[in-house]
Amino acid sequence: MNKEVKEPPHSKMACxxxxxxxxxxVEILRGKxxxxxxxxxxxxxxxxxxxxxxxxxxTDRMLSKELKDxxxxxxxxxxxxxxxxxxxxxxxxxxxxxxxxxxxxxRTWGTNHRLHITxxx
Amino acid sequence: MNKEVKEPPHSKMACxxxxxxxxxxVEILRGKxxxxxxxxxxxxxxxxxxxxxxxxxxTDRMLSKELKDxxxxxxxxxxxxxxxxxxxxxxxxxxxxxxxxxxxxxRTWGTNHRLHITxxx
DNA sequence: CAGTATCCACAGTGATACTG
DNA sequence: CAGTATCACTGTGGATACTG
Numbered sequence: 527m528n529k530e531v532k533e534p535p536h537s538k539m540a541c542x543x544x545x546x547x548x549x550x551x552v553e554i555l556r557g558k559x560x561x562x563x564x565x566x567x568x569x570x571x572x573x574x575x576x577x578x579x580x581x582x583x584x585t586d587r588m589l590s591k592e593l594k595d596x597x598x599x600x601x602x603x604x605x606x607x608x609x610x611x612x613x614x615x616x617x618x619x620x621x622x623x624x625x626x627x628x629x630x631x632x633r634t635w636g637t638n639h640r641l642h643i644t645x646x647x
Numbered sequence: 648m649n650k651e652v653k654e655p656p657h658s659k660m661a662c663x664x665x666x667x668x669x670x671x672x673v674e675i676l677r678g679k680x681x682x683x684x685x686x687x688x689x690x691x692x693x694x695x696x697x698x699x700x701x702x703x704x705x706t707d708r709m710l711s712k713e714l715k716d717x718x719x720x721x722x723x724x725x726x727x728x729x730x731x732x733x734x735x736x737x738x739x740x741x742x743x744x745x746x747x748x749x750x751x752x753x754r755t756w757g758t759n760h761r762l763h764i765t766x767x768x
Numbered sequence: 769c770a771g772t773a774t775c776c777a778c779a780g781t782g783a784t785a786c787t788g
Numbered sequence: 789c790a791g792t793a794t795c796a797c798t799g800t801g802g803a804t805a806c807t808g
Contacts, residue, residue, distance in 0.1 A: 538701045542683060542702070544754070547753075547758040548682055548750055548754045549682055551753040551757035551760065557800080557801085561670055569662070574771075575770075590772080591801090600763065611808090613770085624756070631749055632669045633668050635668075639742075642742055695790050699790095704782095706781085706784095708782080708792080709781070710790095733788090733789065735790060735791090
């Protein structure tokens, strides 16, 4: 049940709404460690300690937390192997693989942006 | 001067470096108000109070701060008119307009993501 | 090995009041 | 009108130690 106001097609609210999925996407990539973790998994299935080894200065706590986050969003899949001691493998889901596209777009834009800004100085 | 370690072409460091421009791009869009402000300016030149009027609950402080941020990154242009009282106009720079592209890509991915996640439940 | 538990510091945001 | 100044709160992330 929406508020009792009616919104015309091109209203401010409609425009804010159009940004919601954009905000979702940005949110997924946000935080200090999301991109490094995803980048690490772009190279294939890895164990917890392998990802940690790929990323300088990340703590177990943050790696664990961020992996859970990515798992919740069905971008990363967690597989437990009943060895001793247990080993756990992480990999991108099919849906997670779809990140390659936008990440490349973001890299293109970001690279351009760097160029643009440094040229201005 | 880099540390005295030599990095092979596909090293972890190289891979982290590849994410830097991506992080730049995400950084630009980060924060609660960046996207709404940019969205507002997508519709053309606006005054400070007009942007504020477009965005529910934003405070003057945050609008001012975020606009400065966007200006620093040459995404937004600020023009002062010597009327009384002064009026100030904000608009996207040419470079700022280049955001339309990735924002649309992000919207596409974000919309897909929403669909994907809700389907899973 | 793959985490969890605790505690702490700080950046981001909000609320409110004030100004050229 | 277009902001700035101040204070307060909250969440994110860092450090360290511990565990199945």
